[in-house]
Amino acid sequence: MWSSFWGQLQTSEVDFGVLTGDVVIHGNAEEWDNVDADLAELELPIYFAVGNHDMRDRERFVARYGPTYHSFEYQDDLFIFLDSELTTGTIQGAQLDFLKGALASGSPRNIFIFVHRLLWVVEDSPYRVLIPRVNSVLEYDFHNDFWTQIAPLLEETGAPVYVIAGDVGVSSKMSLFYDEAQNIHLIASGMGGSEEENYLLFKVTAEGAVQIDARRLDGRPLDLGVLAAYNLDYYTQP
Numbered sequence: 001m002w003s004s005f006w007g008q009l010q011t012s013e014v015d016f017g018v019l020t021g022d023v024v025i026h027g028n029a030e031e032w033d034n035v036d037a038d039l040a041e042l043e044l045p046i047y048f049a050v051g052n053h054d055m056r057d058r059e060r061f062v063a064r065y066g067p068t069y070h071s072f073e074y075q076d077d078l079f080i081f082l083d084s085e086l087t088t089g090t091i092q093g094a095q096l097d098f099l100k101g102a103l104a105s106g107s108p109r110n111i112f113i114f115v116h117r118l119l120w121v122v123e124d125s126p127y128r129v130l131i132p133r134v135n136s137v138l139e140y141d142f143h144n145d146f147w148t149q150i151a152p153l154l155e156e157t158g159a160p161v162y163v164i165a166g167d168v169g170v171s172s173k174m175s176l177f178y179d180e181a182q183n184i185h186l187i188a189s190g191m192g193g194s195e196e197e198n199y200l201l202f203k204v205t206a207e208g209a210v211q212i213d214a215r216r217l218d219g220r221p222l223d224l225g226v227l228a229a230y231n232l233d234y235y236t237q238p
Contacts, residue, residue: 014201015074017044020166020189021051021084021116022135028057032064047081049114051167052139055085069095071102077204078108078159084117088141091119091150099150103157109208111154111161118165118177119146120186127186129236133174135167135192155182160210162202166190169197176214176222176230187227189214196223 017039024031039046048054050068054061062068068083080102082091091099103111121130123142131142154161162185169175169190175197177188191197201213214227224230 014044017042017046018049018081018114018164019046020049020114020164022053022166022192023048023051025053026056027054027060029060032060047079047114049081049116049164049166050083050085051116052085052136055083069098071098073106073108075204076108076208077110077112078102078106080111080113082113082115084115084119088139088144089117089119090141090144092145096149100153103153108157108159110204110210111157111159112202113154113161113163115163115165117167118186118188119144119150120163120181122147126232127179129232130174130177133168133235135170135173135190151181151184154184157183159183161185162187162210164189164200168192169194171195174230174235176227177235178227178230179232187212191217198222200227 023035048065050061069081071078071080080099082099083095086095117140118130118134121127121134121140121142122144125147128142131137134140160183165188167190168177168188170192171194173194175190175194177186179186187200189198189200191199196216198214198216201215203211205211212227214222216222224234
């Protein structure tokens with residue numbers, strides 16, 4: 001399965017890749033050495049949005065890879081990486097100031113925000129039904145300020161915003177999610193042993209339109225056909 005996945009990426013026209021957390025289990029040097037060796041085969045820039053397992057040794061990660069939240073612009077689009085492990089899934093303090101500054105800089109066509117946890121899964125929101133479906137319920141603060149603090153900032157940009165999380169994909173949990181709220185696209189994708197563990201390919205056309213292709217690791221078609229079908233309505237069906 002992994003050789004097939006690796007082969008697909010190596011033959012695709014991919015500019016860079018993003019891993020949305022829990023890349024390793026214990027965060028020790030040996031695990032990160034193995035990750036680096038595997039990713040070197042792709043010969044592509046790879047970025048991390050850190051998960052709780054990756055942060056079991058925060059100092060080691062920062063020494064190897066640099067700051068856990070940062071941003072860059074690429075071909076008129078803005079890419080932001082957040083650290084959901086600093087304060088149990090709440091973006092606040094210096095990281096919130098960073099996010100505000102990044103969003104206020106320039107006028108990007110699209111904004112892509114990568115983060116490990118599904119920040120939008122909050123108790124007092126329609127997304128509370130997803131609480132049992134995230135990978136590690138005990139790691140979450142389901143009363144975070146995404147809808148009161150972060151979402152308004154994203155809406156104010158006026159640009160399409162894609163928030164991509166990775167804390168799904170283990171057996172008995174959901175493997176994919178997609179929904180829209182105003183100009184915000186909420187997306188979760190993950191690997192971890194579930195039948196539909198998957199990865200996403202993003203393509204931005206010359207006109208700035210974003211196309212997202214979700215692909216199962218085993219090469220089979222998605223059970224529901226397309227990513228957009230794994231929406232809130234699907235997960236609230238009786």
